[in-house]
């Protein structure tokens with residue numbers, strides 16, 4: 679991004695007053711300030727010690743790094759659920775359409791819980807899609823519409839990646855004394871993902887529909 683731009687506001691003119699008198703307050707919003715932005719308040723990847731929550735910097739840094747990976751993966755899984763909610767077809771359309779959206783909502787809740795835990799720890803939560811795409815460890819899902827069993831397989835793969843990481847992150851948080859992060863990882867992320875794996879997995883068990891074999 680260019681440091682200066684023709685669109686950037688003139689910092690010398692405090693309120694963009696065009697009257698010349700300086701006595702009339704302006705209602706003009708100060709626009710385009712992003713083009714001449716000062717340094718960010720906090721760089722991504724750093725951890726501040728602002729909040730007195732009884733955890734040292736090393737512990738916070740480790741938890742923030744792990745939680746940002748978990749956040750990127752959870753946002754990816756969340757969006758995969760919405761994609762599949764829209765694109766699913768076949769005899770199980772209705773139940774999968776509804777189930778996918780339920781899981782989307784639950785994953786959205788997890789996204790907020792993880793992101794806010796990162797902020798509480800003094801970190802900066804990853805947020806934008808392009809950054810999430812770079813960070814996530816979940817394989818890229820194609821734009822194409824896919825058959826329901828393929829959708830389910832992709833979802834289960836993503837759940838498994840998140841669950842494997844959550845066991846590791848929970849142990850690291852526990853060893854470091856970060857009980858709050860351990861609780862988020864186990865009580866929220868792990869439990870929710872395990873339950874969703876159950877509900878999704880049962881759709882790819884090959885059982886007869888109308889007549890027992």
Ligand SMILES: [Fe+2]
Nearest residue numbers: 763764775779
């Ligand atoms: Fe919908």
